[in-house]
Amino acid sequence: MRVRIAISQINQIVGNYEENYKKIITSIEEAHNNKSDIIIFPELTLNGYPPEDLILKTQYLKKSKLYINKIIEYSKNKNILIAFGAVDWDVETYNSAFIVYNGQLISKYKKMFLPNYSVFDEKRYFIAGNTPTMIEFNDIKIGITICEDIWVPNGPALALAQNGANIILNLSASPFFKGKQSSKLEMLKTRASELSCWIAYCNLIGGQDEVVFDGGSAILNPYGEIMQQAPLFEETILYYDVDPYETTRANLREGKRKHYNNSVYNNIKIKSINHEVCKKEKLDQKNENLPDIYTQMYMAIKCGIKDYVKKNGFSKVVLGLSGGMDSAIVASIAVDALGKDNVFGIMMPSQYSSEGSIDDSKALAENLGIKTTIVPIKDIFDSFMEKLNKDFEGTEFNTTEENIQARIRGVINMAFSNKFGYMVLATGNKSESAVGYSTLYGDMAGGFSPIKDLYKTEVYKVAEKYNELHKSEIIPKNIFTKAPSAELRPDQKDQDSLPDYDTLDAILFRYIDREMSFDEIVEDNYDKNLVKFVIRLVDLNEYKRRQAAPGIKLTERSFGKDRRMPITNGYKVWKEGV
Amino acid sequence: MRVRIAISQINQIVGNYEENYKKIITSIEEAHNNKSDIIIFPELTLNGYPPEDLILKTQYLKKSKLYINKIIEYSKNKNILIAFGAVDWDVETYNSAFIVYNGQLISKYKKMFLPNYSVFDEKRYFIAGNTPTMIEFNDIKIGITICEDIWVPNGPALALAQNGANIILNLSASPFFKGKQSSKLEMLKTRASELSCWIAYCNLIGGQDEVVFDGGSAILNPYGEIMQQAPLFEETILYYDVDPYETTRANLREGKRKHYNNSVYNNIKIKSINHEVCKKEKLDQKNENLPDIYTQMYMAIKCGIKDYVKKNGFSKVVLGLSGGMDSAIVASIAVDALGKDNVFGIMMPSQYSSEGSIDDSKALAENLGIKTTIVPIKDIFDSFMEKLNKDFEGTEFNTTEENIQARIRGVINMAFSNKFGYMVLATGNKSESAVGYSTLYGDMAGGFSPIKDLYKTEVYKVAEKYNELHKSEIIPKNIFTKAPSAELRPDQKDQDSLPDYDTLDAILFRYIDREMSFDEIVEDNYDKNLVKFVIRLVDLNEYKRRQAAPGIKLTERSFGKDRRMPITNGYKVWKEGV
Incomplete structure (x- = not known):
């Protein structure tokens, strides 16, 4: 016997129950038509992820219940086991998976491992469950897990496998960052093979404020092989016909799990239901190769722009075109995300x-x-200086005047936004955001900041990839070759006041992404004074970043809710040198 | 026998170990000179509160250890029991109290209840302890608790009392909000009397980014009476001579706690130490009356401005003076916080x-x-419009042009900031921040936003209080009586586009501070369409608030890390009407 599993990786909107519900039932309909036995959805399918403080609203929680019941109602006479995620609420709130079959709520599983690090605040909202949950479905044992649960080696997945699970479902909302996709697949392979168990992994896709979810859902066999994988950043239903008894063979081969202990867990049997066993035909395996890392980053930025703009009710964007690489890559990806008629560029020469x-x-x-x-x-600019002349008498041209120019550009961008309903895209990168080489309310002004988590050296790599993917020099060669400059004073170059970007980014990566100490960075053969110079700038510019537009998390540690540093901060390693 | 307890409520700087250490030893010195037996400090005394993601830095944690040892070293031959707070680190990190005596670390208590709501993220950083901790000091049983621990009725304080505690110490970092001081005192009274136990409560003071700590440390007797209370927002050491056996008498009177159970807890005895019992004289009781609520808010704003400006290395501030009440109250309180020579006003008439x-x-x-x-x-403004003329041809004067004017003011404020090193104070209030009646990068521009958590109606009340406290009409009468206006178009008044502020604030308070639903607000007799209008504006303006300057939490639910709403948000109650 084979069991057909459908994995629906969909793009949900936080808070929009009606739309999210429609997408869920559309998927169920399609999976049902394709003779699936089981359909699995991402974590908090009904709510979108993360709902944040909406969870503190009673009316919002009531509505979650209402729509959970609508899905249960819809499942009547469908003969397909449905696993979806939703906020669950009695006295406390839980991040739960709902298992629904034929008009009945068969089981509910409460997420046991709640991430509360990086961008995650799940302990702010949820109480952790304490009961691994398994259902028996036509003699097949199906274990339920949610996201983080499967990352933990000694978590509920182990308990489920020890109790004889044939298949473990994992409902996820796992945000993209550089390199995560491949480390996640490694983890899933390890987990499947060490547990000798099928794993059906379903991940959300789409952008939500500071994060994008990349999908890449997959089915792994009990030997840890990926049998089927969904594309990244695309809504899709992945189908696979699983032989549940492969689990037994894998276990015998490994000599594992001879003694099951069924008594401890929340084991729900639904054997008695008359179930139409799926046809034996095996669907095409379309185990996709992962795109390379810079293509992934390009896809993440595109998805992030598209979803932030559209989900917030905008269709068009405006941005300043400086002639530099940052605005070039943002404009280019925005065109792919929104269409060329929806991107408007303003040149504001000084x-x-x-x-x-x-x-x-x-x-x-x-x-x-x-x-x-x-x-x-x-x-x-002249009209500003004329009015400031008296008060500024006797002072030198300095960053004040540079900033006024940058801020005039900000005002102009925002004027187009206000007048025509365009969203302003800010074009700053992670290197300049880190060291404060940017003007608050100037080039930092905007509704969304797509490349704020991309180091300058990576900006060039994504740009090269962009031209390569488009098989054309869309971003002109000259933009690649000229020296970066803010052009706010005569003959200004970024490298006049900053180290070269290769060195700068290497230090920043160590200090920010890797949280390495001053000593450790110096030990990595970077000049002591240079390291002091750089980390001093990073620390001092926290106040600017706090007022920056949201952007897409692209690395393991992005600015925003991923990195919560105090502004008022007396920890000045660069001052004390220790 | 009486035991002299010194409670040192000090103003610490997050991250500045050296300064914080110096303040601690200065307090110990003073308390020692005053023949105190015990000195107690606020939560995370050594680190400041909250250290946020500094805790993720290994070097920062190592330094915490270094300074903990310096305090232990300093305590040699001092003959005073010292209870201070610090980040504790082995494999995991803990929010701990260190009990130090005569050069020895006597005991360490790990906070058991970690707040992870409102502005708190303690579960992001700390593992909860699980061992109530008591020490015996000359036959007196002293229980240790940290902040949240004492708020919980069935928490460690109960366990300590059941095990015979005479005195419970509480090391706190409890931020101010309107009304909290009195509810906190009620809680402490309840706790002391229900446990029949002395409570020595020490709270931090000072501003740290979005929060201010108000002090108000206190000693309560086993009948729940406040015997001594420290002033709000002032560094001070509070002394009180406690009769520990009053606990026994209180218990006998209540017929409680006849059977102690000493075995379960981490009970450390330091009887053998030769201790100089304090003199019998009783210090002056100076149980202060709490100032009224608007005086408290005034004090909180003053403290917030002073500490944010000074701890960030500034001394002077600049702000736009519009002739309205918001800028008037900010300027006035800034003068009290920083001195008149450190406040600079810019009038920018349109x-x-x-x-x-x-x-x-x-x-x-x-x-x-x-x-x-x-x-x-x-x-x-004219020079902007001249350049935008071509692109804006055929469009009407609307909020675009209003915003340009507001943003020109923002640029000018920032120019003075950049040129002269002043910090810009933004002057927006909670009502306008809530409904987005403010211009991003315009009047919202600034390093700090002191009254962003004060509703417009409260702004007037604090202003009245200001004049009353100063016994003079410093804020001119005319500013109280004229109708609020942004003056960005002819004859504009706030009330042209908003309901009157009494009604607006009442709806906002219900929706934001009380998290009431649409239905519940309407049931409170507010017009359905008006409620829809208001909450729609609140929801739609989340993007502006995300880029706002930090300001002081003054209410139970402030904008900032206290209220983490998604910007991309499909939960539109005002659209669906349910």
């Missing part, structure tokens, strides 16, 4: 802008096919 | 500003004795 900057922006806009306008800022 | 606005601002500035300048914005 008196210090080079002719080349305008030409490069024009060439890029032409390649992308987007509309642009030019709003020179010199006269506006 | 073509729509009334003559009265300038006059009122001038009168206020004169009363405060602060320096000001005038930078009219009309010409700058």
Whole structure:
């Protein structure tokens, strides 16, 4: 006997029960038509992830119950076992999986391991469950887990396997970051083979504020082989016909699990239900190869832009085109995410802008096919300085005047946003956000900041990948080769005041992503004074980052709710040198 | 025998071990000189509260150990029992109290109840302890608790009392909000009397980013009476001579606790130490009356401004003076916090500003004795419009043009900040932040936003209190009586587009502070359509608040890390009407 499992990786909207419900029943309908025995959905399918403080609203919780019941109602006479996630609420709230069959709530599993690190705040909202849960479905034992549960070696998955589980379902909402997809697959392979158990892993896709979920759902056999994998960042239903007794063979081969202990757990039997066993035909295996890391990052940014813009009710975006690489890559990916007619570029040359900057922006806009306008800022800058003249008498041109220019651009971007309903995309990268090489309310102004978690060196790599994927030099060569510059004073170059980006990013990666200490970074052969210089800037610019637009988490440790540093902070390693 | 307890409520700086250590030993020195037997400090005394993600840095944790040992070292031959708080680290990290005597670490208690709601993220950092801890000190049983532990009726305090505690120490870092001080005292009274036990409560003072700690440390007797209370928002050492055997008498009177169970807990005896019993003299009781609620809010704002500005290395602030009440109260309290020479006001009239606005601002500035300048914005506005003319052709004057004016003011404030090293104070209140009646990068621009958690109606009450406390009409009468206006278009009044502030604030309070549902607010006799209108604005303006400057938590539910709402949010009660 084979059991057909359908894994529906869908893109949900936090808080929108009606739309989320519709997507769930549409998937059930399709899986049912395709003779599936089981359909599995992502974590908190009904609510979207993460619902954050919506969970503190009683009316919101009541509505969760209402829609859970609508799904149960819908499941009548469908003859398909449905596993979906939703916020569960009695006196406390739980992150639960609901197992529904033929109009009945068969079982409920409460997530046992609640992540409360990185971007996660699950202990703010949920009480951890304490009961591994298994159901018997036509003599097949199916264990239920939610996201983090399966990452833990001695967690409920082990308990389920020890109790004879043939298949373990995992409902996930696991956000993307660079390299996570492959480490996750390694973990799943390890788990499946060490437990000698099938694993059906379903991950959410789509963007939600600071995170994107990448999907990549998969079926693994009890030997730890990926039998089927869904594409990244695409809504899809993955089908696979599982032979549950492969688990027994795998166990015999490994000499494991001879003595099951069924008594301790919440074991629910639904043998008596008359179940239509699926046809023996095996669906096409389409075990996809993972795209390379920079393609993944490109896909994540595209998905992040599209979902943030559209889910917030916008269709068009506006951004400043400086002639540099940051605005070039943001504009280019935005075109892929939203369409060329929905991206508007503004060139805002200052008196210090080079002719080349305008030409490069024009060439890029032409390649992308987007509309642009030019709003020179010199006269506006002069009118500011005229009014400030008296108060600023006797002072030198410094970052004040640079910032005024950057802020004029911010005001202009926002004026187009307000007048025409475009969302402003900020174009800052992680390197400049880290060291504060950016102007608050200036180039930092915007509704969304797509590459804020991409180091400058990675910006170039994603840009190269962009041209490669498009088989065309859409981003002009000149933008790759010229030296980065803010063009806010004569002949200014980023490298006048910063170390070269290779070195800068290497230090930043160690300090931020790896949380390495001053000593450890110096031990890695970086100049002591340079390390001091860099981490001092990182620490001092926390106040700017706190007011930055949200952007997409692309690395293991992004700015935003992933890194909660105090602004008022007397821990000054760069001062004390210890 | 009486035991002299010293309670040191001090103002610590997150991360600054050296300064924090110095304050601790200075307090020990003073308490020792005053013949105290015991000194108690606030929660995480050595680290400041909350250290947030600094706790993820190994080097930071190592340094915590270093300074813990310095305090132990310092305690040699001092003959005073010291209870201080610090981050404790072996494999995991704990929020611990260290009990130190005469050069020895006598005991360590790990906080058992870790708050992970509101502004608190303690489960992100700490593992909860599981052992109530008591020490015997000259036959007196002293139980140790940390903050949240004492709020829980069935927590460690109960266990300690059941095991015969004479005195329970509580090391706290409990942030201020409106009304908390009195509810906290009620809780402490209840706890002391129900446990028939002395309570020595020590609370932190000072501002740290979004929160201020108000002190108000106290000693309560076993009948639940406050015997001594420290002032709010002031560094002080409170002394009281406790008769530990009053506990026995109280118990006998209540007929409670006849059978102690000493075996279960971590009971450490230090009887053998030769201890100089304190003199019998009783220190002056100075049980202060709590100031009224608006005075408390005034004190909280003053403390918040002072500490945010100074702890971040600034001394001077700049703000726009509009002639309205918001900027008036911020300027006035800033003068009390920083001194009149450290507050600089900018008047930035637009073509729509009334003559009265300038006059009122001038009168206020004169009363405060602060320096000001005038930078009219009309010409700058005209230069923007000239450049935008072509692209904006055929469009009407709308919020775009209003926002441009507000943003010009933001640029000017920031220019003074950049040029002269002033910190910009933003002057928005909670009502306008809630409904988005403010301009991102305009009036919202600033390093700190002191009254962002004060509803407009409360702004007036704090202002009245301000004049009353100063026994002078420092804030001119005219500012109280005129109708609030942003003055960004001809004859504009706030109430043209918003309901009157009494009604608005009442709805906002229910929706935000009380987390009431749409239905519940309507049941409270507010117009259905008006409630929809208001909560729609609150929901839609989450994106603005996300980029707002930090400000002081003044109510039970403030914007910031206290209220973590998704920006991308499909939960639109105002749309569906359910």
